[in-house]
Amino acid sequence: MSTRRIAITGIGLLTPGGIDTASTWHTVCSATPTAAIDPSLGDVPVPITCRVPDFDAKALLGRDVWRMDRFSHLALAAAHQAVADAGLDPTSWDGARVAVVVGVGTESRDSIFAASRKVLEHDHATVSPLTIPRSTSNAAAAEISIALHIHGPSLAVSTACASGATALGVARDLLIADRCDIAVAGGVEAPCHPLSSLGFSRMGALSSRLHDPRGASRPFDVDRDGFVLAEGAGLLVLERARDAAARRAPVRAYFSGYGASSDGHHYAAPHPTGLGIERAFTAALADADLSVTDIHHVNAHGTGTPMNDRVEGATLRRLFHGHPPAVTSAKGTTGHTLGAAGAIEAALGVLTLQHQAIPPTANLDRLDPDIDLDVVSKTPRPCRVDALTTNSYGFGGHNAVLVLERAP
Structure with missing residues (x-):
């Protein structure tokens, strides 16, 4: 190990x-x-x-x-x-x-x-x-x-x-x-x-x-x-x-798991049941030797497109057996940086672990009632976060999930 x-x-x-x-x-x-x-x-x-x-x-x-x-x-x-x-x-x-x-x-x-x-x-x-x-x-x-x-x-x-x-x-x-x-x-x-x-x-x-x-x-x-x-x-x-x-370097966080998958479904739309997302997520947890109960926060892909948010929300509900942890999306603030988004959001995940605070989702005034998630909004939420995932998906059905853990 x-x-x-x-x-x-x-x-x-x-x-x-x-x-x-x-x-x-x-x-x-x-x-x-x-x-x-x-x-x-x-x-x-x-x-x-x-x-x-x-x-x-x-x-x-x-x-x-x-x-x-x-x-x-x-x-x-x-x-x-x-x-x-x-x-x-x-x-x-x-x-x-x-x-x-x-x-x-x-x-x-x-x-x-x-x-x-x-x-x-x-x-x-x-x-x-x-x-x-x-x-x-x-x-x-x-x-x-x-x-x-x-x-x-x-x-x-x-x-x-x-x-x-x-x-x-x-x-x-x-x-x-x-x-x-x-x-x-x-x-x-x-x-x-x-x-x-x-x-x-x-x-x-x-x-x-x-x-x-x-x-x-x-x-x-x-x-x-x-x-x-x-x-x-x-x-x-x-x-x-x-x-x-x-070399006695300060450690900001540990990168303990990575999972990737392909939907094999459509050139632009996610698989409607989120099966590709689920495969990447479960692979990342297995790689980190963790379970869903160990994950305290999800930094979601959360692009603001109607279909992506709905599919991601439903998939997270299913993965966490109806009780997903606190979720956020940085894209309300940053917009969608496309190929950079997964890395920028991983860095924000590291900072979340260091500060023990989940940043809010900007412009979230009324949560879509079809998205049954605990989405942080308005102000940061101080809370204990020992492990989190950051989720990224791309056109063509590419899915990547990273698991980060807090450094002692």
């Missing part, structure tokens, strides 16, 4: 709630919505997004930012935060024993869209030679490995909106298999682009609450009508607990 006990020793967060961990936690705990009309989206039908505030990539990262798209900027800044928080020095570690795993839901829109426009205009000579290196899904992981002298496994994983959670699960597996001693892992997304907004709105996935953009993201509320597109990054430092103890 000593090789399976994985410690979380560092957190890096850049979210619509703030450009670091402390500001994000404060914003989420205050249930402050961050959604607003985004002028950069132009005349698309739903120009509402949640943006990372006051983010200056050049000030944070230096002169090399010109070669990266925004999602790599966010991921690299979060990685620097996480490594510093863990008390590690990339200039002195054995980079061959360090891994990086980054979940990304989609390729970057910025460079591809700019190049596509020039192709349509037959302006081939001015297409940037960096178009492909900037935009591919592995670009963020690559930039982190370059900047932090990482020479172990460097991976990009994509399971749609479960990508960040999947990346953490993959990193945990690498540590258990002794493929690395340290893993910098999490998720990133920078989807606030007209193409993304138009595509999701054409699917009917986005909230169209244009008269009240701050109230647009409202998980589990009876008046929810879709999610809000958001950007962000969450990176964690993972180590085997014995290695963290050997």
Whole structure:
């Protein structure tokens, strides 16, 4: 078991709630919505997004930012935060024993869209030679490995909106298999682009609450009508607990279980009975050697779409035999950061364990009567939380569930 006990020793967060961990936690705990009309989206039908505030990539990262798209900027800044928080020095570690795993839901829109426009205009000579290196899904992981002298496994994983959670699960597996001693892992997304907004709105996935953009993201509320597109990054430092103890590193929490499954049902809709969610959940508990009675809190996927919230709610009721623990969704505050969401919410789960307080779900004014859950709203709820799950699901039926436990 000593090789399976994985410690979380560092957190890096850049979210619509703030450009670091402390500001994000404060914003989420205050249930402050961050959604607003985004002028950069132009005349698309739903120009509402949640943006990372006051983010200056050049000030944070230096002169090399010109070669990266925004999602790599966010991921690299979060990685620097996480490594510093863990008390590690990339200039002195054995980079061959360090891994990086980054979940990304989609390729970057910025460079591809700019190049596509020039192709349509037959302006081939001015297409940037960096178009492909900037935009591919592995670009963020690559930039982190370059900047932090990482020479172990460097991976990009994509399971749609479960990508960040999947990346953490993959990193945990690498540590258990002794493929690395340290893993910098999490998720990133920078989807606030007209193409993304138009595509999701054409699917009917986005909230169209244009008269009240701050109230647009409202998980589990009876008046929810879709999610809000958001950007962000969450990176964690993972180590085997014995290695963290050997270097006397403070442990924020333990990552004790991971479960994944596929619905095999539909390209966008969850399985109506939540069977895929249930498989991932039970696998994560088995991996952690825990039962549902050990789980004191669920950080739900809770996107604010009518179907997702209803299916997730019913599944949690069934899993916990009619008595689910306190539930929250950060997306009322942050919006839906897609491939970054699972990692950002895992970081919030770590902070919940440390502070022994469950943050509220923003914009939850009236709980949908069809969702029979104890959803925390309005203010944080102080309570004992020894173990929790954070749940993530993605288009195509990807499901990932993480189990986190409080450090002594």
